[in-house]
Amino acid sequence: MKFAIEVKDLRKSFGEQTVLGGVDIAVPEGQIYALLGPNGAGKTTLINILTTLVAADGGSARIAGYDVAAESGKVKQSISLTGQFAAVDEMLTAEENLRMMCRLSGMKSAEAKRRSSELLKQFDLAASARKRVKTYSGGMRRRVDLAISLVASRPVLFLDEPTTGLDTVSRRALWDIIERLKASGMTIFLTTQYLEEADQLADRIGVINGGRIVAEGTAAELKARIGGEVIELTNEREQWSRTIATTGSAQDIGRILSGLSPALPPDTQVTIRRPSMDDVFIALTRQSSEVSVS
Numbered sequence: 001m002k003f004a005i006e007v008k009d010l011r012k013s014f015g016e017q018t019v020l021g022g023v024d025i026a027v028p029e030g031q032i033y034a035l036l037g038p039n040g041a042g043k044t045t046l047i048n049i050l051t052t053l054v055a056a057d058g059g060s061a062r063i064a065g066y067d068v069a070a071e072s073g074k075v076k077q078s079i080s081l082t083g084q085f086a087a088v089d090e091m092l093t094a095e096e097n098l099r100m101m102c103r104l105s106g107m108k109s110a111e112a113k114r115r116s117s118e119l120l121k122q123f124d125l126a127a128s129a130r131k132r133v134k135t136y137s138g139g140m141r142r143r144v145d146l147a148i149s150l151v152a153s154r155p156v157l158f159l160d161e162p163t164t165g166l167d168t169v170s171r172r173a174l175w176d177i178i179e180r181l182k183a184s185g186m187t188i189f190l191t192t193q194y195l196e197e198a199d200q201l202a203d204r205i206g207v208i209n210g211g212r213i214v215a216e217g218t219a220a221e222l223k224a225r226i227g228g229e230v231i232e233l234t235n236e237r238e239q240w241s242r243t244i245a246t247t248g249s250a251q252d253i254g255r256i257l258s259g260l261s262p263a264l265p266p267d268t269q270v271t272i273r274r275p276s277m278d279d280v281f282i283a284l285t286r287q288s289s290e291v292s293v294s
């Protein structure tokens with residue numbers, strides 16, 4: 001298998017603080033990898049190292065076969081990055097923004113025109129292409145950001161929290177686009193705080209906490225790690241809920257409930273269901289918060 005992204009024992013500290021304490025990741029070509037983690041877990045630092053913006057202290061990373069430290073120029077030519085620093089001019093139309101970026105990346109006028117209209121179509125922006133970006137909704141604006149980062153076709157795309165702050169409809173529209181980009185053969189590395197997003201898009205999910213990958217696998221594999229089912233106890237009057245992993249057998253459920261029942265208010269509701277990504281995430285980050293990264 002050929003890997004588009006290969007990260008080995010990657011380390012980074014800021015002063016005394018260890019932000020990445022030995023991270024290993026391998027993403028095969030053409031797949032989507034989602035990195036999930038709480039605030040401050042090191043996700044942006046990892047993206048910054050993989051996109052050559054920040055140097056690592058130790059370990060290695062290769063993108064499209066090139067070493068991020070020794071061959072940073074080749075790495076830059078292999079990647080697109082969409083994050084906080086999108087260079088959109090709000091006073092221009094989407095079409096003008098795209099043509100300008102195409103010209104800046106060295107295309108002749110006719111080529112810039114062709115590539116811009118191709119991107120406007122691909123990102124469902126053709127109907128609004130001649131309106132100023134400042135009149136766009138958040139979702140449309142995010143699609144312009146993404147289109148601009150893809151002006152030059154590159155094999156590996158990094159997306160730092162692509163749908164944060166978007167409403168459900170715009171988020172789904174962006175997911176469709178990300179899936180289409182994958183179908184065109186791109187390898188995509190994204191960070192997200194939405195478990196549903198990782199579940200929906202990613203071939204593999206890595207959970208990062210305390211500077212380490214504490215779990216990795218497909219959404220189904222991660223869900224399987226916390227057992228067959230979860231018991232959810234909810235008390236609406238007292239406004240609390242609690243989940244407990246169970247094998248799902250009558251004996252195990254009986255054991256858990258009889259262990260709890262003397263302490264439970266009588267109006268507590270019990271539901272038994274398959275674990276969600278939320279359950280997995282909470283279980284994994286809770287377990288690993290004890291782990292030292294130094």
Ligand SMILES: Nc1ncnc2c1ncn2[C@@H]1O[C@H](COP(=O)(O)OP(=O)(O)OP(=O)(O)O)[C@@H](O)[C@H]1O
Pocket residue numbers: 014019037038039040041042043044045046
């Ligand atoms: N240039 C820097 N100098 C000092 N500390 C830094 C620097 N960059 C990041 N950090 C620290 O490293 C830790 C990880 O930050 P990072 O931005 O990588 O986390 P994150 O997982 O992306 O979180 P968020 O979702 O909040 O952006 C944080 O505690 C942050 O304060």
